Amino acid sequence: MLTREEVSFLQSQGLSSTDVFDTKGRSPRVVRDEARAAGKRILLGVPCQAAGHRLRTRAGHCVQCDPSKIAYQQRTEVPGDVYLAVSSSLGWVKIGSTTNIAQRRYKINFDAYGGASDWKLVFFLRVSDHGRLELAAHAALSRFAVDAPYIKDGRKQVSRECFGCSDLLAVKTIIDCAGRGGHRVETDWRDQNHHWQGQRTKDR
Numbered sequence: 001m002l003t004r005e006e007v008s009f010l011q012s013q014g015l016s017s018t019d020v021f022d023t024k025g026r027s028p029r030v031v032r033d034e035a036r037a038a039g040k041r042i043l044l045g046v047p048c049q050a051a052g053h054r055l056r057t058r059a060g061h062c063v064q065c066d067p068s069k070i071a072y073q074q075r076t077e078v079p080g081d082v083y084l085a086v087s088s089s090l091g092w093v094k095i096g097s098t099t100n101i102a103q104r105r106y107k108i109n110f111d112a113y114g115g116a117s118d119w120k121l122v123f124f125l126r127v128s129d130h131g132r133l134e135l136a137a138h139a140a141l142s143r144f145a146v147d148a149p150y151i152k153d154g155r156k157q158v159s160r161e162c163f164g165c166s167d168l169l170a171v172k173t174i175i176d177c178a179g180r181g182g183h184r185v186e187t188d189w190r191d192q193n194h195h196w197q198g199q200r201t202k203d204r
């Protein structure tokens with residue numbers, strides 16, 4: 001439960017109670033990942049020594065003593081893209097995430113997922129927490145998952161990011177997961193030249 005003073009402090013920073021994660025007395029170090037996964041920027045923790053404030057960054061700094069810590073936390077979080085790639089030859093899609101979408105577009109075929117070299121990056125969504133959105137989309141499509149062998153650094157690996165479902169279902173899933181997970185979407189992009197398919201092109 002937040003005090004009136006805490007609520008008005010949050011408002012002064014453009015935040016609200018929905019941005020707050022209750023640590024229930026646990027240390028920031030223990031709850032940091034959990035708070036991040038929940039999309040919460042501020043921790044409600046034990047009172048600070050200087051003034052008894054309870055609102056902190058995920059690193060544990062008192063934001064009421066020093067509100068600039070909030071902006072610092074924002075700046076150090078690199079936004080990234082959750083992307084969708086398709087291979088027509090396999091009839092598979094791949095959902096991954098990256099902080100360098102230009103390079104990923106260029107390199108997507110070098111790893112030859114599933115032995116294919118016709119991967120095309122056809123959609124991406126830029127969000128503040130790309131890793132969390134990627135995992136949510138993978139989980140939502142798990143019944144379509146396929147094991148895609150690929151070579152990385154000369155060694156054979158298996159990717160669990162490929163799915164035997166349509167590109168449309170994959171895009172819809174990424175967007176749905178972004179909405180349900182409370183992600184702030186910064187931009188998205190669809191390939192104008194991509195012919196969107198409503199059906200699965202190939203069953204396993």
Ligand SMILES: [Zn+2]
Nearest residue numbers: 048053062065
């Ligand atoms: Zn303080």
